[in-house]
Amino acid sequence: MRKPPSRDGGRFGGLLTAAGRRAGPGDRSLGEPDVPHNAPLVGSDSYSGLKRFDDVDATGEEAMFVGFLERIEQLPDVVARRRRSYELLALRPGDRVADVGCGLGTAARELAALGPRVIGFDASEAMVAEARRRSGGESVEFAIADVSALPLEDRALAGYRAERLYQHLADPTAALAEAWRVLAPGGRLVLVDQDWDAFLIDGDAKDVTRAILLGFADSIRNGWIGRSYHRLLTSAGFENVAVLPETVAITSPEQGERLAKLAADAAVEAEVVDATVAGHWLDDQRARLEAGTFFAAMTHFIAVGGRPSRPR
Numbered sequence: 001m002r003k004p005p006s007r008d009g010g011r012f013g014g015l016l017t018a019a020g021r022r023a024g025p026g027d028r029s030l031g032e033p034d035v036p037h038n039a040p041l042v043g044s045d046s047y048s049g050l051k052r053f054d055d056v057d058a059t060g061e062e063a064m065f066v067g068f069l070e071r072i073e074q075l076p077d078v079v080a081r082r083r084r085s086y087e088l089l090a091l092r093p094g095d096r097v098a099d100v101g102c103g104l105g106t107a108a109r110e111l112a113a114l115g116p117r118v119i120g121f122d123a124s125e126a127m128v129a130e131a132r133r134r135s136g137g138e139s140v141e142f143a144i145a146d147v148s149a150l151p152l153e154d155r156a157l158a159g160y161r162a163e164r165l166y167q168h169l170a171d172p173t174a175a176l177a178e179a180w181r182v183l184a185p186g187g188r189l190v191l192v193d194q195d196w197d198a199f200l201i202d203g204d205a206k207d208v209t210r211a212i213l214l215g216f217a218d219s220i221r222n223g224w225i226g227r228s229y230h231r232l233l234t235s236a237g238f239e240n241v242a243v244l245p246e247t248v249a250i251t252s253p254e255q256g257e258r259l260a261k262l263a264a265d266a267a268v269e270a271e272v273v274d275a276t277v278a279g280h281w282l283d284d285q286r287a288r289l290e291a292g293t294f295f296a297a298m299t300h301f302i303a304v305g306g307r308p309s310r311p312r
């Protein structure tokens with residue numbers, strides 16, 4: 001029997017098996033996959049890519065990450081949330097703002113078109129090169145930098161924005177301390193992330209569906225970042241902290257297929273379920289996609305806070 005996932009301390013008491021029961025000690029025949037468990041259940045757009053957003057340049061699959069971001073950033077709810085984040089920054093023309101973990105630089109360019117002076121930071125050389133390649137005449141710069149060591153003077157910014165970055169960070173508290181340092185008193189911070197335990201998919205086998213979704217959630221370094229925002233921002237000293245949840249229903253075949261595959265691959269990789277169980281679960285999801293009955297819901301949280309104008 002393979003070991004239970006390390007992060008939940010064996011929450012499921014053993015691997016879920018094709019028979020839908022749990023493998024126990026000494027039950028050697030259970031949980032054995034009929035495909036190698038390291039092989040993605042799916043093609044190149046598999047989970048093993050998504051979780052490596054913390055070090056894109058080390059993957060050798062930079063183009064896959066670019067393609068992934070390109071698809072996500074065009075989704076209607078993502079576009080609308082991005083615009084909402086600009087309003088929440090409440091910037092004035094000429095203000096200086098950073099988009100951290102900027103990826104393809106789309107938010108940085110859109111923000112620059114609204115008047116502020118924008119700098120996009122990303123730890124990945126490949127992402128910064130791609131962001132620069134996509135940028136034309138806008139007053140926007142891009143630089144390679146880690147979220148916890150931004151090449152900015154103290155109090156340099158009126159606004160700080162980061163979307164889908166904090167869920168990948170080893171130390172979100174250090175990142176927030178850096179945000180505090182570079183924000184001027186009165187400056188505003190806006191963060192956007194999912195909470196991955198708030199991601200649900202309808203499925204026949206409740207325990208398998210739960211296992212897969214929790215395996216997926218736990219494989220993201222900070223899968224609970226959405227619910228942690230209030231505590232993290234408040235503890236870091238930000239004022240007027242607000243955390244705004246946004247849930248979107250997902251029924252489209254393309255997005256549904258991708259999400260179901262990502263979750264199943266992650267759960268197999270985390271050894272929460274074996275590949276046979278995950279494969280059966282995916283078959284059920286595909287049948288739902290074909291019948292038009294697939295349903296998932298994802299919750300993003302937007303966190304807003306300000307560096308107080310007066311010293312603490």
Ligand SMILES: C[S@@+](CC[C@H](N)C(=O)[O-])C[C@H]1O[C@@H](n2cnc3c(N)ncnc32)[C@H](O)[C@@H]1O
Pocket residue numbers: 053054055056069073100101102103104121122123124127145146147148162163164165168169
């Ligand atoms: C999921 S992508 C999101 C990109 C973009 N913000 C968006 O919403 O489309 C996460 C980005 O953060 C970058 N990143 C990951 N860890 C980082 C770190 N420690 N410091 C700065 N950027 C980082 C990745 O290279 C990647 O471009």
